[in-house]
Amino acid sequence: MSKDIYVLGIETSCDETAASIVKNGTEIISNIVASQIESHKRFGGVVPEIASRHHVEQITLVIEEAMQLAGMEPDQLDAVAVTEGPGLVGALLIGVNAAKAFAFAHQLPLVGVHHIAGHIYANRLEQEMEFPLLALVISGGHTELIYMKEHGDFTVIGETRDDAAGEAYDKVARTLNLPYPGGPHIDRLAHTSDEAVMFPRIWLEEGSYDFSFSGLKSSVLNYMHNAAQRGEQVVPERVAAGFQNSVVEVVTGKTMRAAEEYKARQVIAAGGVAANKGLRNSLDAAFKQKGIPFHIPSLPLCTDNAAMIAAAGTVMYEKGLYGNMAMNGRPGMPLTSWI
Amino acid sequence: MIYLGIDTSNSPLALALIEDGVVLIEETANLKINHSLTAMPAIEEMMKKAKVLPADLTHIAVAEGPGSYTGVRIGLTIAKTLAWSLKIPLHSVSSLKVLAANGQGFDGLVCPIMDARRGTAFIGLYEGTGLKSVLADQHSDVKEFLLKAKELGRPVLFTGIDAALHEALIVEVLGRAAHFSSIQNRLPRASNLILLAQQSEESDVHHAVPEYRRITEAEANYNKAQEGQIL
Ligand SMILES: Nc1ncnc2c1ncn2[C@@H]1O[C@H](COP(=O)(O)OP(=O)(O)O)[C@@H](O)[C@H]1O
Ligand SMILES: [Mg+2]
Numbered sequence: 001m002s003k004d005i006y007v008l009g010i011e012t013s014c015d016e017t018a019a020s021i022v023k024n025g026t027e028i029i030s031n032i033v034a035s036q037i038e039s040h041k042r043f044g045g046v047v048p049e050i051a052s053r054h055h056v057e058q059i060t061l062v063i064e065e066a067m068q069l070a071g072m073e074p075d076q077l078d079a080v081a082v083t084e085g086p087g088l089v090g091a092l093l094i095g096v097n098a099a100k101a102f103a104f105a106h107q108l109p110l111v112g113v114h115h116i117a118g119h120i121y122a123n124r125l126e127q128e129m130e131f132p133l134l135a136l137v138i139s140g141g142h143t144e145l146i147y148m149k150e151h152g153d154f155t156v157i158g159e160t161r162d163d164a165a166g167e168a169y170d171k172v173a174r175t176l177n178l179p180y181p182g183g184p185h186i187d188r189l190a191h192t193s194d195e196a197v198m199f200p201r202i203w204l205e206e207g208s209y210d211f212s213f214s215g216l217k218s219s220v221l222n223y224m225h226n227a228a229q230r231g232e233q234v235v236p237e238r239v240a241a242g243f244q245n246s247v248v249e250v251v252t253g254k255t256m257r258a259a260e261e262y263k264a265r266q267v268i269a270a271g272g273v274a275a276n277k278g279l280r281n282s283l284d285a286a287f288k289q290k291g292i293p294f295h296i297p298s299l300p301l302c303t304d305n306a307a308m309i310a311a312a313g314t315v316m317y318e319k320g321l322y323g324n325m326a327m328n329g330r331p332g333m334p335l336t337s338w339i
Numbered sequence: 340m341i342y343l344g345i346d347t348s349n350s351p352l353a354l355a356l357i358e359d360g361v362v363l364i365e366e367t368a369n370l371k372i373n374h375s376l377t378a379m380p381a382i383e384e385m386m387k388k389a390k391v392l393p394a395d396l397t398h399i400a401v402a403e404g405p406g407s408y409t410g411v412r413i414g415l416t417i418a419k420t421l422a423w424s425l426k427i428p429l430h431s432v433s434s435l436k437v438l439a440a441n442g443q444g445f446d447g448l449v450c451p452i453m454d455a456r457r458g459t460a461f462i463g464l465y466e467g468t469g470l471k472s473v474l475a476d477q478h479s480d481v482k483e484f485l486l487k488a489k490e491l492g493r494p495v496l497f498t499g500i501d502a503a504l505h506e507a508l509i510v511e512v513l514g515r516a517a518h519f520s521s522i523q524n525r526l527p528r529a530s531n532l533i534l535l536a537q538q539s540e541e542s543d544v545h546h547a548v549p550e551y552r553r554i555t556e557a558e559a560n561y562n563k564a565q566e567g568q569i570l
Contacts, residue, residue, distance in 0.1 A: 047557040049408065053549075056412045060423045061545045074424055090409055093375040094416050100379040101420035105393045325379040 005078045006070075007317060008102070009310025010063065012095030013087025013115050014141070015046045017058035018306035019066035021077075025314030028125055030069035031300070031307040034058045037181070044180050045170070052090035059098045066306070074106040081313020084112030084323070085333025087141075092329025100325055111313040112323040114335050115304075116142060117154065119270035121315070122301040122308035130266035130293065134259050138251065138279075139271030139303075140166035140181070143211045145255060147262050151315055152338030157258060158209025165247060166273045168213035172220050172243050176236045187276050189240035197223060197242030201250050209258050216246055244278050252282045259292055269296045272303045341391055342398045342536065343421070344529035345382070347374040347414035348406030348434035349453055351500070354381055355529035356389050363389045365530045369500065374413045382417070396427060400536030402527065403431035405461035405476060405552040406453055415549055423544045430536035431547050435476045438499045439465040440531035441524040447494030447516075448473055452481075454501035461552055464488055467496065470535075478553040481505050485512040494518055500525045 004023055011018040015036040021029040036054045040046045067073070082099035085092060096112075103110040119142075120135045133148040143165045145158040163171070166183055173182015178189075190196075199219045202212045220243050227234045259267050267287055273279065274296050287294035301308060319338055341363075346353040352374060355365040364385055368377075386393070401418035404411035411434070422429035438451035445467030453461040460481050464474035474487060488495055489512055497509055498520040509517045554562075 042561065043557055047555065049555045050557060052408070052412060053551075053555070056416055056419075057546075057548050059416060060419045063420075064423065064545070090412070093409070094412060097375060097379065097413050097416040098420045101417045102424050104379060104383060105421050105424045107393070325383045326376055328373065328376040 005314055005317065006072065006076060007310040007314045008063070008066070008077050008080045009306035009308070009313055010080065010082040010095045010099045011118070011304055011306040011309045012055045012059070012091050013083045013085070014091060014304060015040060015051050016304045017055050017062050018304065019063040020306035020310050021066055021070040021072060022125070022307055022310035022314060025311050026124055026128070028307050030066045031305060032062050032065045032069070033300070033305050034062050041180055044174065048088045048090055051088060052094060055091055055094035059094055063098065063102070074102070074108070077106070077108055079109040079111055079313065079317040081111040081113050081310050081317070083115050083118065083309050084327060085114065085330030087115055087329070087331060089329050089331040092331065096327055096329045100327060104325060109317060110323045110327065111316045111321060112327050113309045113312045113316065114333055116144065116146070116335050117312045118308035120146065120148070120268065121312035122270055122297045122305070123268045123295055124311050125301060125307055126297050127295050132262055132264050134255070134262055134264040134267045136251070136255050136267070136269045136274070137271050138165050138269065138273040140164060140170065142271060143213070145209050145258050146335070147258070150339070152319065154335050154337050156335060157262070158211065158254060160211040160213060162212050162214035163217060165211070165213055165251070166271070168217045168247070169273065171217055175221055175224055176239060183273060183276065186240045186244060187278060189237045190244040190278055193235070193237035193241040195238050195241070196245050197238050199242045199246045201246050203250060209254055211250070211254070213247070216243065248278045248282045251279060252286050255283065256286050256290070259287070260290070264292060267292055267294045270302055274302045275299050340397045341395055342400055342533045343382070343396050344400040344533040344536065345378070345414050345418050346402035346434065346437055346527045346529050346532050347378050348402045348404055348411045349527070350407070351526050352378060352381060353527045353529040353532065354385050355533055356385065356391055357530060357533045362530050363391070365528065367526050367528060369526055374410055378413055378417060393421070393425060396421070396425060398428050398430065398536070400430045400432060400533045402434040402437050402532055403547065404434050404550040405478065406434045408549070408551060411549040411551070415547065419544055419547055428541040429544045429547055430539050431542045432532055432535045432539055433463070433476055433550065434527070435461065435463040436465065436470060436535060437527045437532045439463065439470055440535060441498045441520055441528065442467055442496040443470060444468070445496040447496060448488065448491065449496045449498060450488060452497060452499045452502050452505060454504050458482070460484070460501065460505070476550070476552055481508060482512065485509060489513055489516070496520055498525055
């Protein structure tokens, strides 16, 4: 029997300071997330400088908690994995420098992980991955369809050309005067309405797996604006339901078509918007009907966390893909394959 | 006892190792390179040269700001993580005081200055002998601060690479009371940082945070908007 692998994961790409210890890339030993949402709320979105300030305040506390909860000492670890990019540069470099200092202090291998690879590997903490695999990564900063032939082999087959889905959710929510982050509020409102305003479905060119949400967002804004001019009362529930229907239909449709074309043996979803009830139900139903295994990790693993970074980092560690002390935060890091 | 000193609070990178009162190695680079990329490789390289292993370190000294927000955070993040994970004490020292140490022995006051744009600076005033703080580290309009310094009626030695940027104004306000350190004494030295750390109390590793001396722009705007609403 081969030796167990323990990896410390660190994630600070946006507004969560997170650390986790994962065993063999599949089992969470500890998973700590310090969210800053409360600090950014009053500004209506994440303020990068404030995010960086929080990260430096939290970083050692969060790592210590992850280590203590696991009951582990640094010399029991096999590697340190950290989100190298993409994300907010000032936020990323807190995690990267903490990871470098920790790895240096204890002479451990250092692994730099792509945030989206992390989101995909979050699934492996609940269910083994089956290839070919199709991943829908849908969050505040990303909307991507990624095809994987095997571990570490990523092909982006579709991505948003403008806003990320979560971003569109948050912007629409703001026009409805819902608190930040607005995604969950729209989701909730949408489920309380029997009627929905009809908004366009943005499919782009035939066969494209790309997404576009800014046109949809503009239609919602126009609708609100016109209603206000005519002195009509807007029913927020109907607007929320109409917006959500459009997002869900397009995202489900494209994911489904990609899964069929690429003959996926497993489809997974990840990212904060994967928490959306309307989307979960729609994807679940669609894939059940087609008989393709579909999985969405539980909520704490959908949103930003460090267990997913440790999970992806473990596979990179096994492949010997180490970084060094010159690692830096890479805000625009592309998702490249490990093989 | 081996102290590692780290100052990344402005564009210079200053590192040193002091073992039992002996400076083993000291480095100061003034190359405007990204600390996030270069600080850890420089620490690794310097320790290798000095044949000091991470586990040999007994104390970490770090410049806590003010200065470049990002720069200060990089130094603090590295220092905190090293100190916490090696279970050794952390000492954080004002970045301005580290600069002021360049003027130690000056018969008068020492004024370290770091430009913060739009006529402002991170600035403080220290006694040349003993480095007691005379005017607290602050973010201030440069001219306003100079006028306060002038009132004290004593010679002032300016230090820090940004002293050059404000030289004309300094001379205009302080006249013959203004003195400037020579160029090699305008860069922070991590040996000075360590010596100051040795006189300072241990910091609480988890709660050591940068001394920004300035709120964020987002908070300033938010506060302004709130005031507007109250009026
Ligand atoms: N139930 C939901 N429905 C729609 N959007 C949601 C829901 N829950 C969260 N979100 C959205 O998810 C985003 C946050 O997800 P996260 O994975 O943290 O994003 P990122 O890391 O890319 O910023 C926000 O835009 C938020 O509004
Ligand atoms: Mg994310």
